[in-house]
Amino acid sequence: MNETLCIEPYKRHALMCCGKSCGEQIPLLKSLKAKVAAAGLDKGADAVRVNRAGCLGVCKQEPIMVVHPEGVWYSDLDESKLDRIVEEHFKHGKPVKAWAFHGTN
Numbered sequence: 001m002n003e004t005l006c007i008e009p010y011k012r013h014a015l016m017c018c019g020k021s022c023g024e025q026i027p028l029l030k031s032l033k034a035k036v037a038a039a040g041l042d043k044g045a046d047a048v049r050v051n052r053a054g055c056l057g058v059c060k061q062e063p064i065m066v067v068h069p070e071g072v073w074y075s076d077l078d079e080s081k082l083d084r085i086v087e088e089h090f091k092h093g094k095p096v097k098a099w100a101f102h103g104t105n
Contacts, residue, residue: 008043008047009045009047010047010048010049011045011046011047011048012047012048012049012067012068012069012070012089012090013048013049013051013067013068013069014032014036014048014049014050014051014065014066014067014068014090015051015052015053015056015065015066015067015068016028016029016032016050016051016052016053016063016064016065016077017052017053017054017055017056017058017062017063017064017065018052018053018054019053019054019055019056019059020055021055021059021062025052025062025063026052028063028077028078028079028082029050029052031079031082032050032065032082032086033050035082035083035086036048036050036086036090039086039087039090039091041086041090041091046090046091048086048090053066058073058075060075061075061076061101062075062076063075063076063077064077065077065085066103067085067089067090067095070095070103071102071103072089072095072100072102072103072104073100073101073102073103074096074099074100074101075099075101076099077099081096081099084096085099
């Protein structure tokens, strides 16, 4: 059988580390997905796909998240920081340099 695979288009892909060393980040990941949906960024041309990742190899100042295609890495995340990342980076394309440790040039 030759099925064509497809996925809805998205503008950014956010991967949050949920590896064993980072502790249990699933609640924060679920919160990020809810924040993205509440901002209207879960579908359409500006959609942000949010997924969990295994170990991202940076086991300090967790939780860690990387956002592509920009390649911006964030650390030490919490609910309020996610709010600002969704608003400034995901909605307006401006990475939040205060919590980014790589990729903001």
